[in-house]
Amino acid sequence: MMTTSWRFAVIMMLAFMLFHPQTVLAQVRAKAEVDCQPAAEKLQYDCIIKLTNSRTNEQLAGFDLMVGADMPSMPAMHNVRPVKADEDQEKGTYKARIVLEMYGDWALHLDLIGPVRDRVVKVLRFERDRVGEPTSAQTPAHQRH
Numbered sequence: 001m002m003t004t005s006w007r008f009a010v011i012m013m014l015a016f017m018l019f020h021p022q023t024v025l026a027q028v029r030a031k032a033e034v035d036c037q038p039a040a041e042k043l044q045y046d047c048i049i050k051l052t053n054s055r056t057n058e059q060l061a062g063f064d065l066m067v068g069a070d071m072p073s074m075p076a077m078h079n080v081r082p083v084k085a086d087e088d089q090e091k092g093t094y095k096a097r098i099v100l101e102m103y104g105d106w107a108l109h110l111d112l113i114g115p116v117r118d119r120v121v122k123v124l125r126f127e128r129d130r131v132g133e134p135t136s137a138q139t140p141a142h143q144r145h
Contacts, residue, residue: 029054030118032110036131039097045126049085049094049110059092063114067096069106072123072134078102082111103127105134 031054036047047067051060068082078101085096100106103126110120123134 028060028116028118030060030110030112030116030120031057032120032122034108034110034122034124036098036124036126038129038131041099042128043100043102043126045098045100045131047085047096047098047108048088049096051092051094051110051112051120060112060116061087061091063087063112063116065094065096066109066111066113067098068109068111069098069100070109071102072105072107075107080106082109100126 031052033050033052034047036045038044039046049065049067051063051065052058053060065085065087066082067085068080070079071077080098080100083096083098085094087094098108105123105125108122108124110122112118112120125132125134
């Protein structure tokens with residue numbers, strides 16, 4: 001049988017969750033799989049982004065997703081104004097077209113806006129005919145100053 005203090009604690013916790021759902025949802029961290037392919041125009045890429053909860057692997061849907069980019073090797077010089085990704089019919093899948101300034105390693109900034117606010121950064125190497133893993137010498141963890 002629950003004591004009065006335990007009942008009070010449980011009631012307070014439930015009330016907190018009811019009146020502060022953003023705090024409970026803030027526990028969610030996003031994970032992203034990003035697949036970009038060159039589009040018809042030079043330096044344009046069509047990206048498919050799949051968002052999941054990093055803890056449960058549940059798809060994250062119903063968000064506004066902004067996609068921006070900068071070059072890790074020259075962040076103040078080359079950056080791309082964020083574009084809004086369109087949510088696909090498949091739950092947790094978003095599509096965006098990004099236009100870069102040059103080929104090379106780019107850090108994509110995926111900003112989730114909605115019940116959960118989060119930022120995921122993915123570094124990819126954008127070339128004329130393909131998109132792949134970044135060159136190891138130029139990823140942010142290995143930059144030389």
